[in-house]
Amino acid sequence: MNQSARRRLWPKLLALTLFLGTVALGLVVWNFWDYLRTPGPTRGAQAIRVHIPAGSSLHQIIEILAANGVISQPDKFRYLVEWKGLSTRIQAGEFEFEPGMRPEEILAKLVAGQPVLHALTVPEGYHLVQIAGVLDQTGIWSGEQFLTLARDPAFAASLGIPYSTLEGYLFPDTYKFPRSTPETEIIRAMFHRMEKEFPTEEAMRGLGLSRHQVLTLASIVEKETGRSEERPLIASVFLNRLSRGMRLDSDPTVIYGLNHFNGNLTRQDLETWTPYNTYRIAGLPPGPIASPGHDAIQAVLHAPATNYLFFVSRGDGSHEFTQSYREHQQAVDRYQRRASR
Numbered sequence: 001m002n003q004s005a006r007r008r009l010w011p012k013l014l015a016l017t018l019f020l021g022t023v024a025l026g027l028v029v030w031n032f033w034d035y036l037r038t039p040g041p042t043r044g045a046q047a048i049r050v051h052i053p054a055g056s057s058l059h060q061i062i063e064i065l066a067a068n069g070v071i072s073q074p075d076k077f078r079y080l081v082e083w084k085g086l087s088t089r090i091q092a093g094e095f096e097f098e099p100g101m102r103p104e105e106i107l108a109k110l111v112a113g114q115p116v117l118h119a120l121t122v123p124e125g126y127h128l129v130q131i132a133g134v135l136d137q138t139g140i141w142s143g144e145q146f147l148t149l150a151r152d153p154a155f156a157a158s159l160g161i162p163y164s165t166l167e168g169y170l171f172p173d174t175y176k177f178p179r180s181t182p183e184t185e186i187i188r189a190m191f192h193r194m195e196k197e198f199p200t201e202e203a204m205r206g207l208g209l210s211r212h213q214v215l216t217l218a219s220i221v222e223k224e225t226g227r228s229e230e231r232p233l234i235a236s237v238f239l240n241r242l243s244r245g246m247r248l249d250s251d252p253t254v255i256y257g258l259n260h261f262n263g264n265l266t267r268q269d270l271e272t273w274t275p276y277n278t279y280r281i282a283g284l285p286p287g288p289i290a291s292p293g294h295d296a297i298q299a300v301l302h303a304p305a306t307n308y309l310f311f312v313s314r315g316d317g318s319h320e321f322t323q324s325y326r327e328h329q330q331a332v333d334r335y336q337r338r339a340s341r
Contacts (some may be wrong), residue, residue: 047096049116051179054092061090061110070097070106077103086111094179117176120186124172124293125222127256128165131291135183145183155184159191168215168288171197197294204301207239216284218292218300223252226317231299233321236306246309248278256289312336 050068052061062078065071080103081087090107093115097106118140122131128150132143149155150166161169170190177186204214221235238248254269255261257276261269270277276285310328311319312335320331 047098049094049096051094052090052092052110054180056090056092058087058090065106070101071103077107080104080107091115092180115178115180117178119174119176121174122170122172122190122291124296125219125290126172127290128167128170131170135186140179141181141183141186146187149183149187155187159188163212163287165287166191168219168291169194170291172291172293197297207301209300212287213284214297214300215292216286216288218296219288219290220248220250220253220285221299222292222296223290224250225319228295230319231295232303233306233308234311234319235296235299235303237308237311237321239300239303240306240309242283244309245282247280247282248284250278253278253285253289257285 048068048070050064050070052064056064058078058081062071062074062081065077066074071077081090084107086107090110091113093113095109095114096116097109101109118138120134120138120141122134126134128147131150132147134143135141135146136143150170151164153164156163156166156169159166159169166187170187171194173190173193175186175189175193177189198211198215204211207214209217217235217238220238221231224234225231238250241248251265253276254272254274255265257274258269258272270279273280275281276289278285306321307323308321310322310325310331312322312328312331313319314335320335322328322331
């Protein structure tokens with residue numbers, strides 16, 4: 001081939017090379033664009049939960065996602081992350097990926113830090129040991145660690161509570177936390193929820209009780225009945241007894257003070273002195289015996305004016321309220337002694 005022919009051929013070869021390069025680049029771009037639009041490999045399957053440990057590298061994160069079937073083309077997902085400049089912004093935690101999520105949706109969820117939330121339900125009237133059991137049942141958090149913190153005077157003081165435990169100061173409710181939430185933050189969330197629930201000092205002024213005393217009485221009211229409509233009346237009984245200098249004579253306080261309770265409250269139990277035995281001590285016990293809920297707290301704060309000084313169980317979950325000891329004994333004969341025959 002002479003020099004003139006070669007000069008004519010070079011432009012054609014260059015044009016062909018550029019054309020092929022453009023086609024190849026177009027195929028790569030199209031392939032990557034198609035990858036971005038294609039639903040993930042979880043289509044038709046159940047949601048997949050994946051845990052990304054703190055400190056994981058991008059390589060490790062991609063390996064975890066691929067191994068769990070969240071992504072199917074690790075190299076392309078890596079390119080997506082690097083192309084968007086998000087390689088250092090993926091969050092740690094437990095994530096749930098729905099079937100058919102596209103790569104960009106998966107990445108957005110990881111970057112936004114939207115971890116799975118686990119429900120923690122604390123029933124009204126639970127004391128600290130029972131709440132610890134709820135944490136243990138989740139299989140995520142430690143009831144023992146919870147109890148250690150909740151019974152630590154220094155930790156209580158850090159929350160502004162000058163008592164030896166946080167009994168009664170953790171609001172019973174349903175909470176949702178990521179798996180990585182430490183027990184300290186769970187306690188803080190429950191405590192701050194109680195802070196929001198509780199009224200101002202001005203609202204308590206008419207009762208002549210401190211916040212600690214209101215919580216203590218509310219916890220007793222909570223344990224005395226499961227019927228919301230009865231709680232204001234029970235609160236009125238205890239407030240009337242306190243104002244007259246009468247002992248509260250509350251069975252739940254006795255039970256709380258026992259080291260071991262087999263479900264059968266005996267005369268010996270009632271006669272055994274503990275700081276919580278309101279058959280033996282005057283006034284309120286030293287602190288709450290459980291976590292009171294909204295209704296119990298409001299029952300104490302807004303107890304109706306009554307002359308009731310006694311109540312006795314009817315055996316069906318409700319109570320008979322009376323004003324005098326004679327009426328009370330008649331009610332006991334009617335409901336409890338008759339039932340024991």
